[in-house]
Every structure is written in C-alpha cells, then in structure tokens.
Amino acid sequence: MDLGGTKILAGVVARDGTVVRRHERSTPQDSQEHVLAELEAAIAELLDESVAALGVGAPSPIDQEHGVVVRCVNLPLENAPLRERMHERFGIPVGLDNDANAAAIGEWRAGAGRGEDDIVMLTLGTGVGGGVISGGKPFRGRNGVGGELGHVVIVHGGRPCQGACTGHGHLEAYVSGSAATAAAQEAFGPSADAHRLVRLANEGDAKAKELLEEVAGYLGSAIGSFANVFAPQLVVLGGGFGVAAFDYLRGPAAEVAKQEALEPMRSEVRLAKAELGTAAGLIGAAFVGFEALDAA
Ligand SMILES: [Zn+2]
Numbered sequence: 001m002d003l004g005g006t007k008i009l010a011g012v013v014a015r016d017g018t019v020v021r022r023h024e025r026s027t028p029q030d031s032q033e034h035v036l037a038e039l040e041a042a043i044a045e046l047l048d049e050s051v052a053a054l055g056v057g058a059p060s061p062i063d064q065e066h067g068v069v070v071r072c073v074n075l076p077l078e079n080a081p082l083r084e085r086m087h088e089r090f091g092i093p094v095g096l097d098n099d100a101n102a103a104a105i106g107e108w109r110a111g112a113g114r115g116e117d118d119i120v121m122l123t124l125g126t127g128v129g130g131g132v133i134s135g136g137k138p139f140r141g142r143n144g145v146g147g148e149l150g151h152v153v154i155v156h157g158g159r160p161c162q163g164a165c166t167g168h169g170h171l172e173a174y175v176s177g178s179a180a181t182a183a184a185q186e187a188f189g190p191s192a193d194a195h196r197l198v199r200l201a202n203e204g205d206a207k208a209k210e211l212l213e214e215v216a217g218y219l220g221s222a223i224g225s226f227a228n229v230f231a232p233q234l235v236v237l238g239g240g241f242g243v244a245a246f247d248y249l250r251g252p253a254a255e256v257a258k259q260e261a262l263e264p265m266r267s268e269v270r271l272a273k274a275e276l277g278t279a280a281g282l283i284g285a286a287f288v289g290f291e292a293l294d295a296a
Contacts, residue, residue, distance in 0.1 A: 001056045002099060002281035003027065003039060005074040005126030009279070010042040012051060013286030017110030019279060021046055032076050040089060053093040053296075054086055055289025057102030057281045059127060064144030067096050073163040073172075074126050095292030099281050100129025101138055101147060103274070106284025107236045108133045111275035120232045121274070122149060122219075123281065124242030127162060128172040131284075132230055139230075150176070154221050174218035177241030183211045198244045212245055216252035223253055224260025227269045238274030238281075246273040
C-alpha cells in the first residue's frame with residue numbers, strides 16, 4: 001500500500017517487484033478513522049491466500065519500535081497504531097515505513113538504483129518525500145523517524161511550509177507538486193495545476209518553462225547539499241510531479257547541484273528518473289512487507 005495525500009495505491013506485488021494486481025481509491029481528507037477504513041477496504045479488495053504479508057508506506061515519520069504513524073503533514077493521521085491494527089484485522093505480518101523511504105527501497109531493489117549502495121531519492125508529489133539508502137541499507141535515523149529531506153531549510157525565513165508542518169523555507173514549499181500548482185495558478189489562473197504547467201511547457205510555452213526552471217533551481221540547491229552529506233552515486237527523482245516534469249528539472253537542477261557540491265561528489269552525482277515511476281512507493285512498500293515477513 002502506498003498511502004498518498006490524494007490517493008491510496010494498493011497492489012499485490014511478487015518477490016521480484018512485479019505488480020500482479022492493483023487497486024486505487026481516493027484518500028479521504030476528513031478524519032483518521034475514515035483514512036484507516038479506506039486503507040482496510042483497499043486491502044480487503046486485493047487480499048487472498050497468496051498474500052503473505054502487508055507493507056504500508058505512509059507520508060509521515062514512522063515510529064518503528066511501536067509501528068505508529070506519527071503525524072502526516074498532508075493527511076489527518078496522527079499517532080495511528082497502524083501496524084498493530086492491520087495485524088489484528090488481517091492476521092499476517094505487517095511492515096510500515098515512510099512513503100518516501102519505501103519509494104527509495106523500491107528503486108533500490110527493483111528500479112533505477114539496482115546494484116548501488118548509496119542513493120538519495122526525492123519524491124515530488126503533494127509534498128516532498130526523501131529516502132536515503134546509505135552503505136547498502138535504508139537510513140532512517142533514530143527509531144525510524146529521520147530522513148525527512150523535504151523539510152530541510154533551503155531559504156532562511158522563506159515560504160511557510162505546508163499542512164501540519166510549521167517550518168519556513170523548506171524544500172517542500174518550493175518544489176512539491178503543490179508548490180508548482182501554486183506557481184501555475186498565479187501565472188495561468190485558478191484552474192491551472194502542476195500537470196497543466198508541464199503540458200504547457202511541452203507545447204513550448206516560455207512562461208511555463210521559466211517557472212519549471214525556477215523550481216529546478218531550488219531542487220538543485222537541495223541536491224547539491226544532499227550530495228555533500230550523503231555522497232550518493234545516484235539521486236532519483238520520483239513522485240507524480242517529479243516524474244512528469246523530469247525532463248525540465250534534470251538539466252537546470254544538475255547545473256545548480258554541481259555548483260554547490262564539493263569534489264568528488266560534484267563529478268560523481270547523477271540524476272535519474274524513477275524507473276518504477278509513480279509505482280515506486282507501492283513496490284517499495286511491498287519490500288518493507290517482505291522484510292516484516294522474513295523477520296517474523
Ligand atoms: Zn516543512
């Protein structure tokens with residue numbers, strides 16, 4: 001399960017990362033109970049005796065010790081004991097991770113990062129998720145709550161962040177799909193959004209290209225900083241907006257990143273589009289489920 005700000009992507013995934021069946025429904029915005037009920041309904045839709053474990057990626061820091069979704073920035077979920085609740089309801093092992101960690105694990109196991117030991121993944125969607133594979137294993141910080149790369153400050157005293165985040169100048173406020181939608185609406189009117197911005201750029205619209213280049217500049221600053229901290233072989237861009245806008249973001253972001261990164265990171269860092277596309281989070285969540293199954 002990939003629990004997103006706007007939709008729940010559910011699927012039956014095989015050990016090799018192949019998605020066998022999938023199911024999608026909207027994410028309710030009104031209450032925690034409603035979100036959990038829809039998540040369970042999505043599971044029930046796909047569950048049969050072939051399913052050995054559940055894996056869930058959620059857009060929140062995860063308390064790995066207790067299996068709790070701590071607090072979503074863009075969803076009404078707080079202190080939700082997801083692992084215990086799902087285990088009680090369905091009776092099979094349950095693995096839980098941050099959605100962007102899951103996406104990074106998916107790309108590392110079955111996508112653009114296969115065979116690499118050090119990867120940074122940024123998922124640009126409703127928010128900005130970060131996932132890091134460091135030294136051949138997922139980096140999660142103490143008790144699993146770290147690695148929130150979307151909430152690093154890139155502009156001191158800058159734009160207020162989104163949803164439940166009270167910070168300012170965070171990466172998420174500049175390069176998420178929501179930020180791109182806000183820029184598109186300012187330039188093209190209230191019916192525009194991030195995807196229309198990309199379509200306009202595809203049609204050759206100069207203003208749309210300029211706005212995407214501005215987003216790419218902020219992204220490049222962050223990538224340069226992450227290159228200095230994690231020295232990854234690869235930075236993977238995923239998420240709905242990240243995948244759709246990749247061709248516009250890659251060039252200018254790489255240029256800025258190289259200005260900010262030290263050697264040898266400057267020469268070594270590569271940018272790649274998520275190979276699993278928007279399914280990276282779903283497939284990675286499945287690997288988190290297999291991890292829980294193998295540990296059970
Ligand atoms: Zn933030």
